[in-house]
Amino acid sequence: MHLFFYTIFCRLYLLGVRLAARFNPKAKLWLEGRKGLFEKLKAAIGSRITHDSKIIWMHCASLGEFEQGRPVLEALREEHPAVKILLTFFSPSGYEIRKNYEGADYIFYLPMDSKANARRFLDIVQPDLVIWIKYEYWYHYLTTLKKRSIPTLLVSGIFRPDQPFFKWYGRLHQYILESFTHLFVQTPASQELLAGIGFTKNVTVNGDTRFDRVAAIVEKFTPIPAIEAFCGDHPTVVAGSTWPDDEEELDHYANTHPEMRFIIAPHEITEAHLVEIEKLFKHTIRYSILQKRVPGTVSREQKNTNTLIIDNIGILSRLYKYATITYIGGGFGSDGVHNVLEAAVYHKPVVFGPVYEKYVEATELVEQGGAFPVNTALELEKTLDDLLSDKAAYKKACQQAGQYVHAKTGASKAVLQFIQENRLLTN
Numbered sequence: 001m002h003l004f005f006y007t008i009f010c011r012l013y014l015l016g017v018r019l020a021a022r023f024n025p026k027a028k029l030w031l032e033g034r035k036g037l038f039e040k041l042k043a044a045i046g047s048r049i050t051h052d053s054k055i056i057w058m059h060c061a062s063l064g065e066f067e068q069g070r071p072v073l074e075a076l077r078e079e080h081p082a083v084k085i086l087l088t089f090f091s092p093s094g095y096e097i098r099k100n101y102e103g104a105d106y107i108f109y110l111p112m113d114s115k116a117n118a119r120r121f122l123d124i125v126q127p128d129l130v131i132w133i134k135y136e137y138w139y140h141y142l143t144t145l146k147k148r149s150i151p152t153l154l155v156s157g158i159f160r161p162d163q164p165f166f167k168w169y170g171r172l173h174q175y176i177l178e179s180f181t182h183l184f185v186q187t188p189a190s191q192e193l194l195a196g197i198g199f200t201k202n203v204t205v206n207g208d209t210r211f212d213r214v215a216a217i218v219e220k221f222t223p224i225p226a227i228e229a230f231c232g233d234h235p236t237v238v239a240g241s242t243w244p245d246d247e248e249e250l251d252h253y254a255n256t257h258p259e260m261r262f263i264i265a266p267h268e269i270t271e272a273h274l275v276e277i278e279k280l281f282k283h284t285i286r287y288s289i290l291q292k293r294v295p296g297t298v299s300r301e302q303k304n305t306n307t308l309i310i311d312n313i314g315i316l317s318r319l320y321k322y323a324t325i326t327y328i329g330g331g332f333g334s335d336g337v338h339n340v341l342e343a344a345v346y347h348k349p350v351v352f353g354p355v356y357e358k359y360v361e362a363t364e365l366v367e368q369g370g371a372f373p374v375n376t377a378l379e380l381e382k383t384l385d386d387l388l389s390d391k392a393a394y395k396k397a398c399q400q401a402g403q404y405v406h407a408k409t410g411a412s413k414a415v416l417q418f419i420q421e422n423r424l425l426t427n
Helices: 003-020 025-032 037-045 063-079 092-098 115-125 139-147 171-177 188-195 210-219 225-231 244-255 271-280 316-322 360-368 377-389 391-406 411-421
Strands: 055-060 084-089 106-109 129-133 152-157 182-185 203-205 236-242 261-266 284-286 307-309 325-328 350-352 371-373
Touching: 003 025, 025 092, 037 106, 037 115, 055 063, 063 084, 063 092, 063 129, 063 152, 063 210, 063 411, 084 092, 092 106, 115 139, 139 152, 139 171, 152 411, 182 188, 182 411, 188 203, 210 316, 210 391, 210 411, 225 261, 225 316, 236 244, 236 316, 244 261, 244 271, 244 377, 261 271, 261 316, 271 284, 271 307, 325 377, 350 377, 360 371, 360 391, 377 391
Parallel strands: 055 084, 055 129, 084 106, 129 152, 152 182, 182 203, 236 261, 236 325, 261 307, 284 307, 325 350, 350 371
Antiparallel strands: none
16 A cells, blocks of 8 residues: 555544544544543653653554553563553553553553654653554554664564555555564464565564463452352353344343353443343343342342343453353454453353454364354354253363463563563663
8 A cells, every 4th residue: 555545544534533423432432532642641751851761652452452462561560660651542442441550651542643643652752662462553653663763563463365465555564564673473374474575584473462361360360249149050151242143143042041041241331232132131130230239139030030231341351250151252243253262261162153264263262172163043052052961072172272272371471581682671
């Protein structure tokens, strides 16, 4: 893509957000979060002339990328407590949820990419090290970092043949990649693709830092008494990050199995969506209501309830602990399945829809026998019945799921070792 067309794309994107902000809450947050951003940034960080601490800037597109980069960020914080950390997000779904995260000193939206914004942003921040998580290749930010000789790392990158980097028109994108000091990629396939366009000396295959993140969640697990009481000793299906298509695949099974427990944690928790879920599942209670119950008491309504709807954010990664079988949403939509690792790390079988091929961890989990893709509601119900009735098959699936995740931890340590060996924070 020529720089001219890239500039047009950025301007059209900004125009589209402004138009959408009139009726779309996320677009409105995207705009409002960037108002007066440079003034706020300067007030928070202050002048580097009087600020002796080094600054690490980590950029994440959204919440998923933050969770991916979090093990690296927290390890750096532990090893370099005097270093200041700036965390930026492009999407409201990341910033709004993690704007009070205590592991970073400064948390902001990233201004829209432009030559002027990149220069102004870097003039204020003056980072000593930059870590970019997985993707979002903003031309002006990255090329300006290179011009200023600021070490910049890509962590947990993943590349596919259909990306612009590998097309005849991809020179601009290749130039963006040249801005990285080093690229840590998830798979040998990504390394081979990069080698095909000349990136051979500064690419390392070290896996996905999300494995470290989910392993850390298990190590620091804290119980949720209300969930534990709801599940009791009933077989339980925990369905996380669900969309309407997923819920429509699950509702019949839940409605015809009153002896089981179902926990639905939708990806979108708008009131309209919650109401639609309540229409599909006949015997429901919301988590916000369940929490208010006096411990040890069971209402008449709750006695006839087998489906719990999660209407808050922040507990999904712990919910999978209570599952007999897990279901991950997104696999019946064009974007594909959501994070399967949060469930598999608890040694629980994972079920999801047919759209999962572009996610390496989902594909490998299927190959290992820890995950089961389904194409229809009938296939889903048969898979659930098979796992619940065949104890040997269930036990094997549990083992394969957990072993797969734990065997792939350690990517974060490799990044830290590179930073130490190259003295990126000690020069």
